Amino acid sequence: MRVMLDLHGERDAEYKTNYHHKLRGRIWQALDGSKYDAEHGNDEPLGLAFSNIFPWGDIDEGDSRNLLVASPREGMLATLAENVQANPEFNVGDMPFTVTDIRSLDVDVGEPGTRGVLETATGVIVSLYDHHRKEYGIAADHQDSQDPTYWRPKHTVEPFRDAITDNLQTKHNQFAPDYIPGPTDVDDPLFDGYDLIKTYSLPVTVTEGVELDVVLSKWRFEYTVRDDTHRRHLNLALNTGLGGRNALGFGFINIVERTKPGETELEGQNAFA
The missing domain is CATH 3.30.70.1900 (Alpha-Beta Plaits)
Structure with missing residues (x-):
């Protein structure tokens, strides 16, 4: 299962290629205080993956960007969605965004023979x-x-x-x-x-x-x-x-x-x- 976050660029910003740690931090901020919080920093697979913020490139104020977050754990994605709906500020280091919409996506490779x-x-x-x-x-x-x-x-x-x-x-x-x-x-x-x-x-x-x-x-x-x-x-x-x-x-x-x-x-x- 996946969720798509629609992002609004709050100001001009350089696209940072080393965004990974900051983006992970914002996602964990959304999971803070939930039942998943105890898994932060352990060595087990979290069942969590995410795309880069796309499309790639430097950001102008008002730009629309997107982020995909995937997990086999529906509850984790639901917790993330609830948090960003209540707290739409979505800053990734020096790249400030606001979440304007979030929606679930059912992605499947297809039936046998596909x-x-x-x-x-x-x-x-x-x-x-x-x-x-x-x-x-x-x-x-x-x-x-x-x-x-x-x-x-x-x-x-x-x-x-x-x-x-x-x-x-x-x-x-x-x-x-x-x-x-x-x-x-x-x-x-x-x-x-x-x-x-x-x-x-x-x-x-x-x-x-x-x-x-x-x-x-x-x-x-x-x-x-x-x-x-x-x-x-x-x-x-x-x-x-x-x-x-x-x-x-x-x-x-x-x-x-x-x-x-x-x-x-x-x-x-x-x-x-």
Whole structure:
């Protein structure tokens, strides 16, 4: 499930590329005092992902922008919505906004047989841990083998594929019913195709006073929904994000193409638009 926030720019502002920590802070401000407050800062997946403020670019006073927030936890999104309706001031560091509307969106990859493409709206952080490195013969970036190695194109797509599937399995274990097999419990892959758009590095404030240089990648993922279990896996990825640091706004994905069974690609794209 997702909610869309419509934002009104309150004054001219430079679009900050290091918005992640401040935007996460405003979302947690909305969850302050709720039953979710105790989860702030723990190491478990929160089941929360969000887009960048879009469209991208410097802000003029009066501009209209948007923000998408996703979660498999309907109550979390409802708490967020109630708070921003009561407190519409939505400042992201030096970028001041007011929330003018908020609405829910039901986003679904489609019934079995549907073909489509998911695209990353924000960069994916993929950390390769010791078991991934051993399997693929990847040298560690650090002396401590427990520290992750950020995925780069030189590592090839296979460890990226395995790492995002393992990460999604962790989220499945937390948010999906026990009787449904997870993405690592089935033999077929999550996606049919992996098209790398770009890789880049970015300094990110992970908590006040702590900054990391992370390596991110942007992708287009082709999929064909095999069955209802696969549909649940793909929709979970839409609701939680892919890879790590989703609660900082990384790994957020959107459906950019979708063709239902029996439709041509052109019909499917027109219907989706």
